[in-house]
Amino acid sequence: MRRTGLALILVVVVAIGRAQSVVERCPAEGIVLRAADFSPQGIILTYFDGAALWVYDIARATRYPLPETTPCVSNCRLSPDARWITYLNPRTQGYMKMRLDGTQRTPIMDIATDVIWAANGELLVWTPDHRAFYQPEGGTVEQRRFLPTEGVVTIMGDWAIQIAPTAEDFLRYLVNLNLMQQPEAFVQPMLLTADTPYFNAAAWSPDGLYLAFVLRAEPDAAGLRGAELALVPLDAPQIVPLTTFSAAGAVRINGASPSSLSWSPDSRKVAYWVLPMNTSDPAAVTGQAFLHVTDVYTRETVRYCGFSTSEHTPNPPMLVWSPDSSHIAFGGNVEGDGRGYLLLALNVETGQFTELSDGIFPALGQPDVLAWGYKP
Numbered sequence: 403m404r405r406t407g408l409a410l411i412l413v414v415v416v417a418i419g420r421a422q423s424v425v426e427r428c429p430a431e432g433i434v435l436r437a438a439d440f441s442p443q444g445i446i447l448t449y450f451d452g453a454a455l456w457v458y459d460i461a462r463a464t465r466y467p468l469p470e471t472t473p474c475v476s477n478c479r480l481s482p483d484a485r486w487i488t489y490l491n492p493r494t495q496g497y498m499k500m501r502l503d504g505t506q507r508t509p510i511m512d513i514a515t516d517v518i519w520a521a522n523g524e525l526l527v528w529t530p531d532h533r534a535f536y537q538p539e540g541g542t543v544e545q546r547r548f549l550p551t552e553g554v555v556t557i558m559g560d561w562a563i564q565i566a567p568t569a570e571d572f573l574r575y576l577v578n579l580n581l582m583q584q585p586e587a588f589v590q591p592m593l594l595t596a597d598t599p600y601f602n603a604a605a606w607s608p609d610g611l612y613l614a615f616v617l618r619a620e621p622d623a624a625g626l627r628g629a630e631l632a633l634v635p636l637d638a639p640q641i642v643p644l645t646t647f648s649a650a651g652a653v654r655i656n657g658a659s660p661s662s663l664s665w666s667p668d669s670r671k672v673a674y675w676v677l678p679m680n681t682s683d684p685a686a687v688t689g690q691a692f693l694h695v696t697d698v699y700t701r702e703t704v705r706y707c708g709f710s711t712s713e714h715t716p717n718p719p720m721l722v723w724s725p726d727s728s729h730i731a732f733g734g735n736v737e738g739d740g741r742g743y744l745l746l747a748l749n750v751e752t753g754q755f756t757e758l759s760d761g762i763f764p765a766l767g768q769p770d771v772l773a774w775g776y777k778p
Contacts (some may be wrong), residue, residue: 420776422702422706424694426704427753428707429753432755433709433744434754434756438463440460440756442468442729445502445775445777446758446774450467451467455467458745458759459503459777461777462697463481470492470493473766476516476776477515477516478519479516479774480519480614481499481667482519482608483776484725484775484776485778486499486501487499487775488510488519491665494509497514502775509773510539510540513607514529515528515529516528520609523538524538526557532551533549533551534551553565554577559610559636560578561577561579563575563577563604563613564582564591565709574594574602574615575592575594576634577591590638591642592634594641595615596636600654601618603616603617603656603660603674604660604663605661605662605663607665608665608668610636611635611669614665615633615634616662617631618656620648624652626652629647629652629653629654629655630643630645630648630672631672633672640745644701651678652678653676654687655677656718657716657717658716659717664730666723666727667724667725671695671696673695673721673730674720674721675719677690677714678715678772686715687715692705692707693705693732694706707723708755709736709746712737717768719733719734721771728750730747730748730750731774732771733746733762733769733770741762743760743761743769744760744762745758745760
């Protein structure tokens with residue numbers, strides 16, 4: 403794919419609602435045991451072995467495996483109303499949906515590599531040959547709307563992130579899918595950043611209004627190039643910096659997974675891990691990673707110091723929000739306690755970490771929490 407001759411949108415970096423200093427929330431107790439009336443309730447999907455998805459019922463403090471499921475990460479998608487999840491049926495290899503307790507299982511797509519909940523009751527389907535189309539849930543083949551996908555790695559509505567090679571590097575662009583179907587002279591992608599491992603995470607907000615992404619920072623005082631969190635409002639695309647970490651020293655945001663930024667369901671906050679860089683190689687950084695949350699409206703960033711992890715490479719723990727956007731769940735190992743991975747929940751307002759359960763199993767290499775939704 404060539405970018406020669408295209409009318410590029412120049413990278414415009416604006417400081418709307420200037421990024422604020424990092425605020426720390428450090429409760430007196432780092433991690434507390436859950437109370438009987440812990441709230442919010444619902445169901446958390448995670449693993450307690452390597453064979454299946456498991457339910458953790460918060461209200462009952464019980465857990466059980468779901469039959470005819472296998473471990474998954476990116477291809478298990480929580481519905482926007484937090485009441486359904488997609489999964490791949492290991493017997494038929496078709497995509498299904500079910501309630502979070504495993505009931506009401508329903509086929510939704512025979513052949514696909516991923517099925518994503520989209521707006522207006524549609525599904526975004528990726529095929530094994532890297533084609534993508536929108537189709538109403540329960541719709542027919544005739545209702546499919548195929549999309550241009552050359553170089554495209556992720557889609558939201560009419561927008562996509564596209565990767566294109568240059569002589570020296572690969573670059574990430576924000577593109578409008580409608581314009582991609584126009585003559586080349588009218589294509590106007592926005593350059594986001596280089597597609598550099600450990601510096602290429604991005605995620606669309608649930609309401610489809612924003613793209614949050616990791617932006618490579620300028621060198622810090624020690625000459626290390628770290629990362630910052632940035633935002634693009636899709637109604638008026640421009641790059642809005644949300645953080646200024648490098649002013650105090652270069653950091654790495656999350657890990658090698660490009661899909662690791664975690665939006666709150668109300669589309670207000672983004673959660674991620676931050677690790678100070680002590681070497682120019684992001685895969686060789688050592689030390690502790692701390693959970694951070696940035697409010698995209700106030701530009702406030704909060705650092706939560708009641709828990710940290712040294713298990714951050716290639717990826718730190720996956721972060722999953724509660725449906726009411728008040729808590730974040732993840733699997734974490736408290737070093738030195740000999741108990742293995744715990745199911746933890748962070749109250750983002752108070753900064754308090756709560757142990758909901760022990761025994762989380764690293765089914766696919768790390769102790770992932772997949773979803774937090776409503777109980778039927």
